[in-house]
Amino acid sequence: MTPRTPVTTPAGATGTADTDDADSTDGTSSGTGTVAGATTFAGLTLDRHVHASDRAVNLARDVLGGLTANPRELPPKWFYDATGGMLFDEITRLPEYYPTRRERAILDDHASDIAAACPADTLVELGSGTSEKTRLLLDALRATGGLRKFVAFDVDESTLTQAGRSLIAVYPDLAVHAVVGDFERHLSHLPSGGRRLIAFLGGTIGNMRPAKRGAFLRALREQCGSTDALLLGTDLVKDPDRLVAAYDDGAGVTAAFNRNVLTVINRELGADFNIRGFAHVVHWNAADAWIEMRLRAVRDQQVTIDSLALAVDFQRGDDLLTEISAKFTRDRITTELADTGWAVAQQWTDPEGDFAVTLATPSTTPTAASV
Numbered sequence: 001m002t003p004r005t006p007v008t009t010p011a012g013a014t015g016t017a018d019t020d021d022a023d024s025t026d027g028t029s030s031g032t033g034t035v036a037g038a039t040t041f042a043g044l045t046l047d048r049h050v051h052a053s054d055r056a057v058n059l060a061r062d063v064l065g066g067l068t069a070n071p072r073e074l075p076p077k078w079f080y081d082a083t084g085g086m087l088f089d090e091i092t093r094l095p096e097y098y099p100t101r102r103e104r105a106i107l108d109d110h111a112s113d114i115a116a117a118c119p120a121d122t123l124v125e126l127g128s129g130t131s132e133k134t135r136l137l138l139d140a141l142r143a144t145g146g147l148r149k150f151v152a153f154d155v156d157e158s159t160l161t162q163a164g165r166s167l168i169a170v171y172p173d174l175a176v177h178a179v180v181g182d183f184e185r186h187l188s189h190l191p192s193g194g195r196r197l198i199a200f201l202g203g204t205i206g207n208m209r210p211a212k213r214g215a216f217l218r219a220l221r222e223q224c225g226s227t228d229a230l231l232l233g234t235d236l237v238k239d240p241d242r243l244v245a246a247y248d249d250g251a252g253v254t255a256a257f258n259r260n261v262l263t264v265i266n267r268e269l270g271a272d273f274n275i276r277g278f279a280h281v282v283h284w285n286a287a288d289a290w291i292e293m294r295l296r297a298v299r300d301q302q303v304t305i306d307s308l309a310l311a312v313d314f315q316r317g318d319d320l321l322t323e324i325s326a327k328f329t330r331d332r333i334t335t336e337l338a339d340t341g342w343a344v345a346q347q348w349t350d351p352e353g354d355f356a357v358t359l360a361t362p363s364t365t366p367t368a369a370s371v
């Protein structure tokens with residue numbers, strides 16, 4: 001890789017200082033339960049903790065760090081622009097992609113048990129996407145009579161606002177609060193108050209490495225009161241062939257989703273990735289118990305990224321890791337939760353034992369610092 005002289009980046013992109021504090025100076029709520037500074041349109045309250053300028057700085061920082069690292073790696077959140085959100089939605093309906101169907105089956109069977117165990121007045125969903133399956137939880141919580149508010153939290157504003165508007169149409173009496181934020185940075189901005197059930201579905205927690213998962217779960221625990229609860233969806237370890245197929249579908253939708261990160265970088269950082277110059281590669285890493293999605297250079301090539309004044313050389317066969325998706329055992333879920341201040345209250349799997357949904361409540365106060 002050839003940093004052209006000198007390597008310059010947008011202000012702050014290379015620094016360690018986060019823009020979190022700047023994010024919250026726009027008058028948005030900061031865990032007070034208020035929504036001062038939030039905008040409300042068509043009945044939807046929208047709170048932004050990621051603004052266009054922060055997005056550019058954060059993307060630049062991640063791309064600079066990721067493409068100059070060895071091995072090269074990008075965080076999976078950058079898949080999710082409007083196109084990435086639509087492609088992921090398509091993935092959830094693919095025959096090979098069992099996790100969404102299995103998690104939905106569990107919620108179909110047990111949403112009322114979940115609502116009985118935690119009759120929350122507020123449902124918070126992290127990495128909410130389309131919030132499709134979440135309707136099962138909303139229905140069950142409404143049946144308990146106490147549900148007042150739904151907080152959808154996602155980094156992808158387009159999918160988030162679309163989902164929020166659909167929910168308002170279906171649940172006109174529900175306060176729907178959409179929060180554009182990064183769950184690795186903005187948990188302290190979650191609206192607080194009342195009794196909250198915090199859902200983190202879709203196996204998204206598996207996109208974090210163990211240390212990051214631990215920090216995330218601790219940080220979330222710190223934000224929770226004694227009556228709040230966490231509902232965690234996790235994919236389980238299984239036959240590697242099925243796992244690989246789930247991320248390498250015959251129709252090529254996951255490949256398009258994977259390559260979308262290059263389109264995002266081209267558009268937002270003025271890069272010239274040739275999308276067809278990279279193949280979608282899926283690998284089961286048995287030692288770490290996770291799926292790896294990679295983009296592999298199909299020929300020698302140089303990519304320039306104007307905003308970073310950076311040129312990166314790829315040799316044929318060079319990989320860029322774009323996502324890990326960890327697969328769990330039930331014991332490991334329980335242990336990781338216990339280590340981070342959570343106690344498993346109940347755990348359900350689908351009849352095939354492919355996926356688990358775990359309800360956990362705060363136990364001890366964790367000691368490590370929050371993210």
Ligand SMILES: C[S@@+](CC[C@H](N)C(=O)[O-])C[C@H]1O[C@@H](n2cnc3c(N)ncnc32)[C@H](O)[C@@H]1O
Pocket residue numbers: 076077080088092100126127128129130131153154155156159181182183184201202203204
């Ligand atoms: C695998 S999808 C799951 C969507 C939905 N929860 C489901 O179960 O179908 C991951 C979702 O998390 C969002 N996401 C990814 N990284 C994020 C981050 N760091 N902060 C907030 N949202 C994030 C994506 O935009 C996407 O909607």
